Amino acid sequence: MTTHGEKAGAAASYTADEMMTVAASRELADGAVCFVGIGLPSEAANLARATHAPGCVLIYESGTVGAKPDVLPLSIGDGVLAEHADSVVSVPEIFNYWLQAGRVDVGFLGAAQVDRFGNINTTVVGPYESPKVRLPGAGGAPEIAASAREVIIMLRHKRRAFVEELSFVTSVGHGTGGNHRAELGYTGAGPTVLITDLGVLRPDPETGELTLVALHPGATVEQAREATGWNLKVADDPGSTDPPTEGELQVLRDLKARTEAARRGTST
């Protein structure tokens, strides 16, 4: 566990995962309608809602619109998602009336593998017919990637996750780059940012290739290159992510502590 923290107002000490979650949460604008994947995206989206974006509308694929969980959901259909939601609708409605209809501003996704164009694999590692690892599959991701106005991806920076070629394209990012995404008929902008535990990648406006544009405090370009399975493009002068503030970190840790207590399952 690496710890950081130097800036004024910044937290004294935090983990790389905490930095990643905080950085991702900052990408979510207040008032945005956000379709949230379970796990890291859910953590970041709820941190945003509890800090700078109290008016964001969180949608989970189980059918909850305007979910306001007080602990992080243990699953995509957790009861805390329904409890204070604005509405709960059926799964067909959430995909057809909300996502496909263009009512979602931001899709917030995790991934098993990502390539340089932000395409995502959550299906298999190895050949489809005889996979080395059978992953869970598509879930809601292909249509989130297709129909949200923009997509935020969160993924820990590891060579086996940031790959030259995906075993399987489950969800389309910028396709083969350039205009490919638009040529496929997708109206949304696709992945506009990939947040890792080392830094922030954004697509090159021309080629769509993910480019390292900022490093988290303490992380280096060399680390990022080493953890990337393709020849990583780096901005001329990559910026530096502001470290988590004490406030952000406090809220995140409280959220995770409440969640852990609920996970231990003694609540009724």
Place this chain on the structure above:
Amino acid sequence: MTTHGEKAGAAASYTADEMMTVAASRELADGAVCFVGIGLPSEAANLARATHAPGCVLIYESGTVGAKPDVLPLSIGDGVLAEHADSVVSVPEIFNYWLQAGRVDVGFLGAAQVDRFGNINTTVVGPYESPKVRLPGAGGAPEIAASAREVIIMLRHKRRAFVEELSFVTSVGHGTGGNHRAELGYTGAGPTVLITDLGVLRPDPETGELTLVALHPGATVEQAREATGWNLKVADDPGSTDPPTEGELQVLRDLKARTEAARRGTST
């Protein structure tokens, strides 16, 4: 107002409309799932439910499944339909998940005009572009006629309603007769009976042409011929409808009295 009533157990006196409603109600089997049009069909279906068919499931196109109105609904979306219903669903669901999916045994329809093959017009009298009479239109009828396993039609016997050629085919009965309905791809049997205030017509099993198979007490073949705009086919030995029983008539009159009280609109 003509009145009838001779048989033992039969009501002493009743109207032709009452006979029509009673005759139609008898067509509805207990336990049947019945998609009910407003007006005469609703009256007959609720009489059936209050007499011999307590287990029938009444569906109205406003979305009520298993409606149990204690008075006749004033409109297709009347509150009494929802009050004791098994469920209330959206209009798309009632048409897609219930009617189109083949969950309806009997469609119970009225009409403005009918032809010899049980096709129905509820759209216009005269040319479509410059109609003599603009009628309300299709409503739910085309798909009820298409998708219910069988269709019961109720219509007062009048020459201008029983026409040689419809101004407009709103809902398909037996089409041009013979196998035509099946050739159009419809799986349901189409109109299996047409109940009028004079008698009962059923389609010829070969040609699909509506044939007068029974007369209500007091009505004659001549009356029926005169009130029919085509050369009416009459069964060799038309039967005679059993007159309303005292029980049927009592239930029907109570229902209509309660409805009239509600219609006067002093209830809260």
Place this chain on the structure above:
Amino acid sequence: MAHVANLREAVAGLVRDGDSVALEGFTHLIPTAAAHEIVRQGRRDLTLIRMTPDLIYDQMIGVGCARKLVFSWGGNPGVGSLHRFRDAVENGWPQPLEIEEHSHAGMANRYVAGASGLPFAVLRGYVGTDLPKVTPTIAPIECPFTGEELMAVPALRPDVAIIHAQQADGRGNVAVWGISGIQKEAVLSARRAIVTVEEVVEELAPHPFQIVLPAVAIDAIAVEPHGAHPSYADGYYDRDNAFYEAWDAIARDRGMFRSWMDEHVLGTENFGEYLRSVRAEGMVSK
């Protein structure tokens, strides 16, 4: 995101001349207050969309708001004809009315397609009827798996949808219970949505067969008690059946219609005044 406005502002800001407008309601929760406000503000060239055009569309057609009607059943529910609608179609009075006519199943699925962001919907229907001959927005489509032929209808995407609902909560979420008809799909298919409600409550309570439209799907909410008159609002008031019956005579005659509209709708400032005005004539049961 929903904000609570007054109806005049909501209509002024969100309903424009030439718009396609869907004021929906399946004999329950008819948005009469909003329809009257559109009439008062003198909107013209509207394409009116509705499964079941009833008194409010009769009124809007009769005063000349409408250029076109997209519909599946037009009548005075439980009473008979819509005389202003008929006069427009049969005689072009006060102006010709273009019509685009479907079945209920077709209209319902057109709203579903619109709400789903799809260009069309598929259904079993229309085959063998005369509707495809007069309605160009019906086309055959083949199942790519079975080869079966079905019918397609294009999505409805109204510029504005307007519904009446029982309640909104403090966050702007809207509750409809009882018969909810096509209200959800109408709102979600539209570019802009206005909802009038009986009242705003702090928190929505569960009611039988309730649906909740989230605030984010609605542009403006206006409180209009009794705003669905003469229809009913489950939990609030019953249908004013006498009004439906009286409308038949009022609407039958052009002159009587015009003076009634002048007196009760155009001559009143808002829906509250309208209610007082018709109550004075004993036309509101409750």
Place this chain on the structure above:
Amino acid sequence: MAHVANLREAVAGLVRDGDSVALEGFTHLIPTAAAHEIVRQGRRDLTLIRMTPDLIYDQMIGVGCARKLVFSWGGNPGVGSLHRFRDAVENGWPQPLEIEEHSHAGMANRYVAGASGLPFAVLRGYVGTDLPKVTPTIAPIECPFTGEELMAVPALRPDVAIIHAQQADGRGNVAVWGISGIQKEAVLSARRAIVTVEEVVEELAPHPFQIVLPAVAIDAIAVEPHGAHPSYADGYYDRDNAFYEAWDAIARDRGMFRSWMDEHVLGTENFGEYLRSVRAEGMVSK
């Protein structure tokens, strides 16, 4: 029409070898009691259909009930992999498992088409992904009005759908509240439907976001309290998170899996006994 049966009879009468079976639930109200009964009765060659195969399908696959899986996301929700599912796909143990893989949107719309009596559904999706390369049940379709190309997926028509719900009333109507996922469409798309419920009540009360499935759509109802363990039933009990976590280790090892199934499922007579059996090991939180 729904009748209240015991689960053994319902499964014996309505689930046959070779059937396509959808036991649905979107992490809420998972029909575990029914899945176990299918395992106990030794059904074989089933085509299992589910948007989110989880522990119960891991169990059914692991004991050899299934020939094929139609799905969109298979995992231990909130924990990780389904090891029995992976072992079947990666190593063909205990037997090869054919898979037919879609996205959630695709599966949801396949159920909608099935429930609607249509042969296919249309959606925006799949374009540019590798799914159409491996899944033959995805085909392009053109809008007859705009010429736009979309994707079609064939309807799902399971032989049997099974869900768990909170309540049934005396007439056999079934209430689900909270997150209802795809339960309604699963039941209405199927030829036969079994519902297990927490309890039968005289009259259903309104609950937030409740749907009611009418009795006429259901073939058999069986009362199975706590029947969704280890998932939750809104209003009745919480998710047994410890069980989900424990399952990871149990299912990882073939031998451990088999002896666990032998002891707790195959070695018990019914779901009540199963609950006592796992409670004895401290695996039910509540």
